[in-house]
Amino acid sequence: MNMLTEAAIENRLSPMSNERAVKMQGRDVTVHYGEKQALFGISLDIPENQVTALIGPSGCGKSTFLRCLNRMNDTIDVARIGGKITLDGQDIYDKAIDVVELRARVGMVFQKPNPFPKSIYENVAYGPRIHGLTRNKTELDGIVEESLKKAALWNEVKDRLHESGTGLSGGQQQRLCIARTIAVSPEVILMDEPCSALDPIATAKVEELMDELKQNYTIVIVTHSMQQAARVSQRTAFFHLGVLVEEGPTDTIFTSPHDKRTQDYITGRFG
């Protein structure tokens, strides 16, 4: 534990990411799916309490990288991961790290809203329940309410908490999934194209929500929409063909990219 905090402090002091402490860090991350290599030596810092956007054309490896951050790739039999990824300075692929605990600290919101086919209340309460975060019903009720409020969904569902979560609209479902993720008090929230299945109004709501959430959480978002990356993120990383081409403050990436490929992509010349 001591070592951990020291490492964390060291990270905080490192000048790597404009004053912000580094929450997660990837070093030379490679991923193979069987014979095929999907990621080639990605090194990326995820600063704390900021939104980091991963952009790039389809199949560029941004989702693969995102899924490395909470070891969701472990569920794919043929996937092999190399390099090092740390959370607060601790290697998350270390044998001492329990993947279940890691996923509680690094939550994930998926592309398609995927609420459990249970009540809204049960959806949110499931995480706290399996992690033993509460001692009684009152505490659990509190967490559910708080999470739904943070996900800006409380006012819409407070009178029908015991109706099915799948009966909500797409945008509400996605916010329910965010509430469900928040309920286990993660430190990092990974979002894999969270708005791609949503209409513009629901998208706006989720984006607004991300902006609020970054006060308390570190957010990494994969998105296909460059406007969205520009709107919500503070830092942007551009992936292409499994390589991290360029990474930096969002303003810089979108106004004066260094790499030709980045420029071509954000100006819509390919992708």
Added chain:
Amino acid sequence: MSDAAIFTGAAPAKARRDIGIKRRYAAEQRFRLYGIIAIGIGIFFLLALMVSVFTKGYTAFWQTSIDLPITFDAAVIDPDNERASDPNVLLTANYPRLAQNALVAKLGIDPGNRALVKQAGGMISAGSRTQLRDMVVADPSIIGTTRNVWVLATADVDSAFKGQVDLSVDEARRKVSDQQVEWMNKLAGEGTIAQRWNSGLFLFGASSRPETAGMGVAIIGSIYMMVIVLVLALPIGVAASIYLEEFAPKNRFTDLVEVNINNLAAVPSIVFGLLGLAVFINFLDFPRSASIVGGLVLTLMTLPTIIIATRASLRAVPPSIRSAALGLGASKMQMVFHHVLPLAAPGILTGTIIGLAQALGETAPLLLIGMVAFVADYPTTPLDPATALPVQIYMWANEAERAFVERTSGAIIILLAFLAVMNIGAIVLRRRFERRW
């Protein structure tokens, strides 16, 4: 480009528009017709089967009985008056004599005319022995009194009364004599011979006399076997499927297991019967003809069905649900038991019930393990000899008497009713538990 061509009405546009719309619709119409014909053939044969079975079998549910004022004469039951000291007297007494006496008195026959008395006695089923004995043993105080009792008529009288016997045939060539038919008509006029609900069909055990033969033993044997199959095959099958589908690494070994499970589902049931005979009876020394062996063999047969159905329904659970659970930090076990299994449950239930229904109708393996036996007494445990519903049908179909023909069809109706109840249950359960996502 094509739009432009269409709008200008140029020659290529016409060529492009000639896509054979009429032919397409004609093809669709033909296909629909084929489908309707296929379904029609299926329904025709189903109806033919149903009509044939029901027309032959419905009469089995009613059995002819004669209402007799039976005097429980102490002189017949206990001529030496020893019943106080020897309770066996009540068990071995000549009860058919009581019924015969009652009928003789009722028909006004001279008790001295032995030939006529014998013919009259021949109308009453030997089943009256157990019926009257049970009455006396249950309540010995009825000895000496007279009670009206409906006793079963013999199968021959039953057939004649149901109109199944051609009475124009020469008397010597049929089993019911003209005298008996005359008495039968006389009794019918008085309303003391009638067709009554045949509860014996469901309650009696095996018997060589059709009127006292029933499916009681077969029903109990089948129930024992279904319970054994359910208790063994469901947990083993579901556990195996969950392991294969969710936990096992995908490698050559699991591929091999999968191929073998699918093969197992296609193995002829008689082979399972031989296996059961070799392993359970010869090697493990289980009793012959026992429902436990039948249950074990049917479990082996049902397992592949349940495993295949369970795996299919586990695979049908959307991966997004698994991701959601894992992403929240659920362990794989929690993911399976909290989310995947409940969603797969309707499919598993349906598969299990269909597997059970299959097992219920299975005959061949049971013949090999000796469940084709003459069992008159109810099996009290699964270790006792028993038969099964389809085996009972097989055995009755082999009997020669006319009365067994209707019983065979009646037994088929009962088996079909069991199957229908199970399959309807499967549909109801699926409807009730089916969830959308």
